[in-house]
Amino acid sequence: MRRGSLSDRIDGGARQGRWSWLLHPALALVAGALHTASFSPSPAWWLQPLALAWLVAACDGVRPRRAALAGALFGIGWLASGLWWLYISMHDFGHLPAAVSALAVLALALFLSLYYAAGMGLAVRWSAGAAPTRRVLAFAALWLGAELARASWFTGFPWIASGYAHAQGPLAALAPYVGVYGITAVAALPAAALALRHCMTGAAFVGAIGAVLLTLVLARGVTQSLRLLLAGVVVGVVLGSGAALLTLMNPDILRAMQAFMLGSTGYVGWSAVQVMAVALGLCLLTALGCSRTLDALTLGEDTARSLGQRLTLIRLLLIATLSLATGAAVAQCGLIAFVGLVAPHLVRSWGPTTHGALLLLSALTGGALLLAADIAARWVIAPQELPVGIITALLGGSYLLWLMHRRKAHFGGAGGSQ
Incomplete structure (x- = not known):
């Protein structure tokens, strides 16, 4: 029996589903927005390669036109959220109408996203049927090419280049030697390699963090426990219904989906172990870095703030960490309850x-x-x-x-x- 993970079995049937055209664009927009969340002052630099890994996974094995659409939507989600300061400049300081300012930002994001549409479409066309190494190199090279084109053509617009996300990460030490676009290339290679082997883990992470953020938005923060609990229940029921609907529309994955819902280690192979080991290392290091803040929170939020702890930033970082840990584990083994x-x-x-x-x-x-x-x-x-x-x-x-x-x-x- 070929071993990998439960998500590999489900993905094999779901890729052929009739309704994946609706799900993937929405996920591409969410992944692009998460790409923005990796930039300073956020310390979550690792969101950048994970979001890029999802994009590569969504483009691999599909037609060039569909890959171009995924690249464009990813770019729109990334650039529309990352360039929102232009809206503030035009509306708050330039006194333009809100609708005009928002449309101007969206139009710029639409135009700049064409670079990433072209990059992903060409990557799929040039690497179709190729060996995994060539596909990894193709996606990484054309991602870098799209970044360079955006920075130089038509007077250039290099704001929030993906390499800047690593200003506070371990790759920052390379900046004096390779520059921001060298860091872009260095980060794109492992992201593409991860995606082409473990594409569903990235999708699971995007889905998990999207569900958490939606819950927080509906609950209007974390101050009211009852509202937060009810919002979590509502989001869980709605997403569960959506998953059931997609399963009915893709009957080929019913058996694998049943195993997924019950949770099983029977399909876990060494590739799945590698994914979970990497996720464990990243999450454990991040959580240990936040442990002193958690100790301070046992004395109360006011005391923790008086000790200089940045509670909002730590909460966001822990949400992303928990989403990565949950997404990686569930994508490989299914729903195994109560251990955590x-x-x-x-x-x-x-x-x-x-x-x-x-x-x-x-x-x-x-x-x-x-x-x-x-x-x-x-x-x-x-x-x-x-x-x-x-x-x-x-x-x-x-x-x-x-x-x-x-x-x-x-x-x-x-x-x-x-």
Whole structure:
């Protein structure tokens, strides 16, 4: 059996779906907007190669015309959001009408996006049927070509070139030697390589962060817990209905989708392990960098702000980190429930600890729990195998119910004694 991930099996059928023409353009716009979120002052530089990886994945294996459309929509989402300061200049300071200012920004974004449309369309045309290495080089080279063309042709407009996203990242050290467009090329190569091997992980990340942002917009922030909870439920139900509708429209993926919904490690191969290892490394490093802010938040938001913590920026960074971790894991193994909830509670039950240690121990504990559940799933009805998501749902849900009952009894006893 060919091993890769559950998402590979689903993607094979979904690419031929009749309604993918509607889903991909929307995702291209979202990915372009996320590309803007990687620029300074945001420290999330890694959003740039991930967004570019999604674009390459969306273009690979399709017709040049469709790849050009994806490149154009990605450029519109990126440039319309990244050049919004022009709207402020024209409307707030130049006193132009709001509609005229917005249309001017959109028209500029439409024109500049033609470079990326041409780049992606030519990349598909020149690399069709080629070896993976040639395809990676083609996409990276034509992405760089589109950036250079935008900066030089018709007087040039080099604002928010993708290389500037790495001003606060590890590639910043290369700037004195290769310049911003050298950094663009260096970042494009691994992004293309990642996309052509693991395209669905990038799409899962885009979908996850899009769902989180939509929830925050509907809830109008995080200040009201009840509103946030209700918004999350609404977004989950609507997106779940959309997924069910797409499944019905693509009957070839019903069996793989069933395995995906139940969660399984049976299709995970070394390529999927590599994806999750990279995502784990990025997310764990980012989370550990934010651990002191999380420690400060235990004293309250006002105290954390008085200690100089940038809470809004840290929240946005953690949202992106959680979306990447969730998207990578779910794309490879499906919906395996309760592991992420049970592991931190188990670690906290061992004794008080800082968030840095809690993050490391929770990752190790979650891996151990999943390993134990996977062994149980393979043993219970051997030689057949249960989906591991069933085992984790039963055991994890029971544990959390017991924990809630114990805490209720504890607080009830404490209240009675008073």
